[in-house]
Amino acid sequence: MTSIRLAVEADIHHGDDHMTKLGSAALPLLCAFARFVAEARPDAVIDLGDRISDRDRDRDLVLQHEVAAAFRLIDAPVYHLCGNHDRGHLDVADNEAILGQSLANTTLDIGAWRLVLWRADSRICRPAHDGQHGFVLAEPDLLWLANVVREADRPLAIMSHVPISGHAQIGNYYFERNPSLSTYPGAERARAVLRMARVPVVCIAGHVHWNTLRLVDGIPHLTLQSLTESFTTHPAPAAAWALLELGEAIAWQVHGADRFAQTLDPAATLRRWVPPLARIGESAR
Ligand SMILES: [Fe+2]
Numbered sequence: 005m006t007s008i009r010l011a012v013e014a015d016i017h018h019g020d021d022h023m024t025k026l027g028s029a030a031l032p033l034l035c036a037f038a039r040f041v042a043e044a045r046p047d048a049v050i051d052l053g054d055r056i057s058d059r060d061r062d063r064d065l066v067l068q069h070e071v072a073a074a075f076r077l078i079d080a081p082v083y084h085l086c087g088n089h090d091r092g093h094l095d096v097a098d099n100e101a102i103l104g105q106s107l108a109n110t111t112l113d114i115g116a117w118r119l120v121l122w123r124a125d126s127r128i129c130r131p132a133h134d135g136q137h138g139f140v141l142a143e144p145d146l147l148w149l150a151n152v153v154r155e156a157d158r159p160l161a162i163m164s165h166v167p168i169s170g171h172a173q174i175g176n177y178y179f180e181r182n183p184s185l186s187t188y189p190g191a192e193r194a195r196a197v198l199r200m201a202r203v204p205v206v207c208i209a210g211h212v213h214w215n216t217l218r219l220v221d222g223i224p225h226l227t228l229q230s231l232t233e234s235f236t237t238h239p240a241p242a243a244a245w246a247l248l249e250l251g252e253a254i255a256w257q258v259h260g261a262d263r264f265a266q267t268l269d270p271a272a273t274l275r276r277w278v279p280p281l282a283r284i285g286e287s288a289r
Contacts, residue, residue, distance in 0.1 A: 007251025008115040010161070011046040011080070013037055013244075014210030015087065015230030018071050019057035024177055024235040025213075027057050029243075033231050034074040037245050040259065041078050044247060047114050049080050052210030052228065053087030053126060053165035061093040068094065068102045075103075083112070083121055087165040087211060088128035088139070109148045113158065117250045120152055120162040128185065139166055141188035150197045159204035159270055161250060167209035168194040169225035171218040177235035179212060186212055198223050204270035206254050215244070215264035217256075222275040224254065229262045237261040 018030035041049055056067040068090070075082055084103050086096060100107050112119045124145035128138065152160070168191040173179035179186040188194065198205060199221055207225045213233040218225045229236065229244035236242060243260035254273075258264040 006115055007249050008117055009044070009046040010048050010050055010114075010119070010248045010250070011037075011041050011044060012050045012052065012163075012208060012228055012246045012248055013231055014052035014228040015054040015213055015233065016051075016071060017054055017057045017089065017230060017232050018067050019059065019063075022057050024233060024238065025057060025230070026232045026234050026241045029241045030232050031070065031074055033241065033243050034071070035077065036243065037231070038074070038077040040245065041080055046080060046247065048112075048119065049078055049082040050119075050121075050163050050208075051075070051082060051084045052163060052208070053085040054089045054210060054230075055084075055087070056089055058089045058092030058094075064093045065098065065102070068099065072102050072104075083119075083163075085121060085123050085163060085165050085210075086126050088126050091127040109145065111152060115250075117159050117161055118152075118156065120149075120160050122149055122152075122162055122164045124149075124164060124166065124188075126165045138184055139188045141190045141194065146193060146197065149194060150200070153197055153201050153205075156201060156203045159250070160201065160206075161248070162198075162205065162207045164207070164209045166211050167225060167227050168207065169209075169216075169218040169220050169227075170195070171216055171225070171227075173212070176212060176214055195220055195223075199276060202274070204254075204273045206248075206250075206268070206270075206273065208248065215258055215262060217266050221277050223273055224266075224268050226256055226266065229258060229260070229264070 017025045019027040055071045173183045213230040242262040246258045249255040254268040
């Protein structure tokens with residue numbers, strides 16, 4: 005089977021330096037990423053979102069245009085997702101106009117794999133259903149993913165801004181004390197959708213600004229370090245991007261100052277684990 009290769013970057017956060025996000029380094033690092041892509045010649049480039057650090061509508065439009073101009077240096081098909089900072093003061097339509105592409109949920113077959121661009125709603129600054137601020141996993145987004153999984157006749161590489169593994173945030177600069185903002189409330193419903201898969205699946209997300217692999221029910225969930233984050237590589241930015249090779253193996257390699265590599269067997273992602281035990285004391289012997 006011929007393998008396919010995807011270059012992936014996340015959380016560019018172009019703008020002012022803010023906490024450990026070194027947004028002033030974003031454009032030079034994007035140029036370095038463009039040089040990497042020119043050398044690696046992947047089949048496609050995926051931008052997992054949070055292209056800017058948002059401030060107000062006028063400023064955000066300028067920042068988004070500057071990032072879009074940097075992406076025009078890349079000589080490969082580029083697919084963007086929106087993160088919460090791309091939606092702070094801008095609509096999806098604003099981002100679509102600037103980037104020149106639809107940002108609706110879509111799939112794309114590349115070689116033997118199906119690239120799933122799950123552009124689920126990534127706004128964060130609004131009251132959620134329970135009155136708290138947070139993400140909302142919109143029902144149409146969940147149902148769209150369920151349909152993709154149900155209809156899949158080839159392996160799925162699912163891209164989203166927000167991770168749905170529900171992995172622990174201990175040690176994470178942003179999310180150790182704010183874990184509810186690290187994922188969707190109700191992400192377990194998305195994981196239940198993935199459990200229906202009868203084809204190999206790998207999930208890739210940004211947002212949490214660190215490299216992780218979390219296996220849930222046999223399915224690998226990877227998160228990619230941000231291009232400009234510095235909490236793991238202080239005081240320098242992580243300068244992270246990844247190459248994902250999909251073929252006989254799922255090979256994930258993060259380049260830059262925060263290196264991380266994993267090799268996974270696609271067939272192993274088809275295994276479904278024994279459902280977790282009930283609370284001790286309530287379970288049968
Ligand atoms: Fe984010």
